[in-house]
Amino acid sequence: MEAKNRVYVFDTTLRDGEQSPGCSMTLKEKLEIGRQLARLGVDVIEAGFPISSRGDFESVRAIAEVVGNMEVGKMEPPVIAGLARAREGDIKRAAEAVKPAKRPRIHTFLATSPIHMERKLHMTPAQVLQAVSEQVKLARSFVEDVEFSLEDGGRTEWPFMVEVVAAAVDAGAGTINIPDTVGYCQPGQFAEQMRYLFEHCPQASQAVISVHCHDDLGLAVANSLAAVREGARQVECTINGIGERAGNASLEELVMNLTTRKDYFGLDCRVRTEELYPTSRMLSQITGQRVQSNKAVVGANAFAHEAGIHQDGMLKDKSTYEIMTPESVGWKGEGMVMGKHSGRHAFRTRLRELGFDLEGDQFEKAFTRFKEVADKKKSVFDDDLVALAGEALSRDPAEVWELTYLSATSGTSVLPTATVKMTYCDQEHIDAAMGDGPVDAAFRAIDRITGNPLKVHEYVLEAVTEGQDAMGRVTIAVSRQDSHSHRVKGRGVSTDVVLASAKAYVSALNALDRIEKNQEQEPEDAPIKSSTP
Numbered sequence: 269m270e271a272k273n274r275v276y277v278f279d280t281t282l283r284d285g286e287q288s289p290g291c292s293m294t295l296k297e298k299l300e301i302g303r304q305l306a307r308l309g310v311d312v313i314e315a316g317f318p319i320s321s322r323g324d325f326e327s328v329r330a331i332a333e334v335v336g337n338m339e340v341g342k343m344e345p346p347v348i349a350g351l352a353r354a355r356e357g358d359i360k361r362a363a364e365a366v367k368p369a370k371r372p373r374i375h376t377f378l379a380t381s382p383i384h385m386e387r388k389l390h391m392t393p394a395q396v397l398q399a400v401s402e403q404v405k406l407a408r409s410f411v412e413d414v415e416f417s418l419e420d421g422g423r424t425e426w427p428f429m430v431e432v433v434a435a436a437v438d439a440g441a442g443t444i445n446i447p448d449t450v451g452y453c454q455p456g457q458f459a460e461q462m463r464y465l466f467e468h469c470p471q472a473s474q475a476v477i478s479v480h481c482h483d484d485l486g487l488a489v490a491n492s493l494a495a496v497r498e499g500a501r502q503v504e505c506t507i508n509g510i511g512e513r514a515g516n517a518s519l520e521e522l523v524m525n526l527t528t529r530k531d532y533f534g535l536d537c538r539v540r541t542e543e544l545y546p547t548s549r550m551l552s553q554i555t556g557q558r559v560q561s562n563k564a565v566v567g568a569n570a571f572a573h574e575a576g577i578h579q580d581g582m583l584k585d586k587s588t589y590e591i592m593t594p595e596s597v598g599w600k601g602e603g604m605v606m607g608k609h610s611g612r613h614a615f616r617t618r619l620r621e622l623g624f625d626l627e628g629d630q631f632e633k634a635f636t637r638f639k640e641v642a643d644k645k646k647s648v649f650d651d652d653l654v655a656l657a658g659e660a661l662s663r664d665p666a667e668v669w670e671l672t673y674l675s676a677t678s679g680t681s682v683l684p685t686a687t688v689k690m691t692y693c694d695q696e697h698i699d700a701a702m703g704d705g706p707v708d709a710a711f712r713a714i715d716r717i718t719g720n721p722l723k724v725h726e727y728v729l730e731a732v733t734e735g736q737d738a739m740g741r742v743t744i745a746v747s748r749q750d751s752h753s754h755r756v757k758g759r760g761v762s763t764d765v766v767l768a769s770a771k772a773y774v775s776a777l778n779a780l781d782r783i784e785k786n787q788e789q790e791p792e793d794a795p796i797k798s799s800t801p
Contacts, residue, residue, distance in 0.1 A: 272501070274536050274537065275496060275502070275537045276311040276312065276478075276502040276537070277310045277311050277312070277503060277505065277519065278311065278478060278502050279305050279313050280504055280505070281305070281506040281510065282301060282302065282314065282315050282316055284480075284512060285507065285516065286316075288510045288557070291555045292783070293554060295326065295327050296661050297554045298315075298316075298327050299330060299335070300625070300661055303338065304546070304550055305346065305507075306346055307623065308539060309340070310519075311346060312349055312502075313331065313348055313349065314504075315332065315335075315348055315365075316328040317352075318350045318361045318362045318364070319358045323782075325361060325364075325365050328362075328365040332365065332367065332369035332372065333369075335348065336372070337368070337369065343538065345369070345370050345371060347371040348369035348371065348372055348373065349373040349375045349415065350363075350365045350372075350374060350375065351377070352375065352377075352407070353376065354399050354400060354403035354404075355403065358376070359374060359407050359410070360410075363410035366411070371413065372413065374411050374414050375414075375445075376415070376416055377417035377418070377419045377801045378396060378399055378418070379418075380396060380419065380428060381422075381423040381425075382424075393428055396432070397431060397432065400432055400436050400439065401435045401436075401438070401439045402439075404435075404436050404439035412442075415442070415444070416443070417444075417446075417447055417801040418444075419447060419801050420449045420450065421445070421449070422446070422450070422453040422458065426468075429446070433471060434470075436475075437472075441475060442476065443476045443478055444472070444478065445502075446465070446477065446478070446495070447479070447504075448479070448480070448481040448488075448491055449480075449482060449801060451481065451483055451484025451485050451487065451514065453487070455494040458481075458491045458494050459494040459495065459498050462479075462495045463498050476501050477500045477501060478501075478502035478504060479491070479492050479495040479496075479503060481495075481504075481517045482511065482512070482514065482517075483509060483511075483515045484513055484514045489518055489521045489522055489525070492517045492522055493522065493525055493533075496526075496533065496535065503522050504516070504801075505517040506518070507520070507547055507548055508520070508551055510555065519544075520548060520564075523537060523544065524544070524565050524597065527541055527592075528592050542597065542598040543598055544566060545566050545597045546622055547623065548566040549622075550654065550658075556743035558728070565597055570599075571590065571594045606618060606642065606647070606652075607642055607648060608639065608643055610638075615635055615653075618650075618653060619634070622650060622653060622654055624657040626660060630660045633660050634659070637656050637659065638656055641656065641763060644737065651733050652733055655739060656761065658761075659771075668692050668778070669692055669718065670690060671689075671690055671771060672696075673698075674686065674688055674710060674766070674767055675687045676706035676710055676766045678705060678706040678709075683702055684705050684706050684709045685700060685701070685702050685703075685706075686700065686703070686710040687700040688710060688713040688714055688717065699717045700716075701715075707769045707770075711770075714770065714777070722749070722773070722780070723747050723749050725746065726745035727743075728743045729765055729769070739761050739768075740761065740765040740768045741761045742761075742765065743758075744757065744758050744759075744769070745776070746758065754780060754783050754784070756776050757776060758772040758774070758775030758776025758779060759775055760773075
């Protein structure tokens with residue numbers, strides 16, 4: 269396809285998406301998402317913000333090594349981008365992180381709106397222009413592919429936007445991003461801003477113009493598509509639209525708009541639409557962020573037709589009410605139904621079809637759990653397998669707390685009690701506690717063992733599949749009792765909801781320990797993740 273008719277899909281699920289509260293992922297989980305994004309066919313994967321933490325640097329470098337050299341079919345590996353403020357230290361750190369990728373990119377940014385320059389940066393427009401030129405040139409000295417973002421571009425004065433874009437392109441940036449950082453723009457206004465840029469900035473035609481829209485007013489996808497109509501040729505987005513505050517433009521919605529309404533846009537993208545649903549489901553399982561039922565494209569009700577007049581039309585001709593098919597986005601209903609007699613080969617094959625490529629210890633643990641579940645359920649469905657794979661990925665070899673035994677009692681005339689056994693660095697600990705219910709009792713027993721009680725902010729229990737023997741999936745958000753503690757999420761699955769709850773609690777405990785341990789290793793001047801393009 270000709271470049272002018274192609275829209276490049278820039279996925280920032282692993283960077284901006286992970287900044288959504290409770291969406292932090294382990295390195296293994298990020299790698300699995302990264303591999304799936306490569307299978308999906310995105311053009312660019314923004315893997316993280318390398319200078320923000322040691323863990324972020326290591327994850328960006330690992331994704332650059334693995335996913336950045338991963339060819340799917342005849343397609344070359346995706347570009348792997350690392351985010352950097354327009355500062356020398358940030359840019360050098362990002363360059364080091366993305367270096368192993370076949371196609372590395374440094375994505376650097378600086379705020380350009382009056383309020384950001386005055387209140388946050390304390391810089392004049394002239395100082396900003398100088399910094400843009402210097403730092404883009406520095407980034408260009410490390411990699412051939414440099415992207416520059418005008419943070420808060422949607423509220424940047426248009427004449428100054430033209431000056432900044434010209435300076436960045438002249439300094440060597442091949443992609444220029446105009447972000448609606450705070451989700452303030454309206455589609456018509458944003459389209460007019462794009463027209464102004466192309467009409468008044470000759471350098472704009474020498475670069476790929478990108479947009480990165482936030483969804484604070486629910487217009488991220490609409491603003492992105494309005495910009496595309498005016499000549500923007502890269503859209504920055506996330507799976508399921510996750511991200512800071514109200515989130516980002518939803519990748520699946522952008523892609524299916526371009527695909528379904530090609531008659532209107534006349535543009536192509538290389539995304540494999542049949543991988544959209546599996547990718548959405550994988551991310552939902554790993555982050556614990558449930559996709560709302562009426563979510564466009566990938567929601568459970570996206571292809572459900574309940575009204576009688578709709579059902580009648582569908583029976584006569586599906587195109588009467590269905591503008592895209594479930595199969596076109598990868599929703600195929602339940603495939604192979606697994607059971608207790610299913611072997612390793614069938615289990616591994618089905619997991620790969622669902623997007624999970626588990627190996628070694630991860631696979632063995634997932635297979636062991638599958639057999640345990642299969643002994644309790646007549647049939648193990650795809651959603652059960654996705655939950656088990658997500659549970660295996662969330663386990664980190666560095667985790668020190670492991671739940672090895674749980675017994676809980678409860679009833680109308682029995683005081684809820686739980687006995688818990690856990691291991692810590694190969695040492696066994698056991699304790700018991702009473703609570704308001706069996707779940708609360710289990711949490712209290714775990715707190716007694718660790719000696720560091722957690723505060724529960726959110727507790728969600730849902731059935732993975734239908735039926736009385738369905739597995740329960742628990743997602744829990746916790747922090748230390750100290751109000752300044754990080755808030756993290758943990759996940760657990762089991763046919764026993766009390767056990768699933770305890771697993772989720774321990775998962776969150778380990779995640780909190782990992783974050784605190786990484787912070788202890790950070791230099792004192794390490795920046796804290798904050799709002800970025």
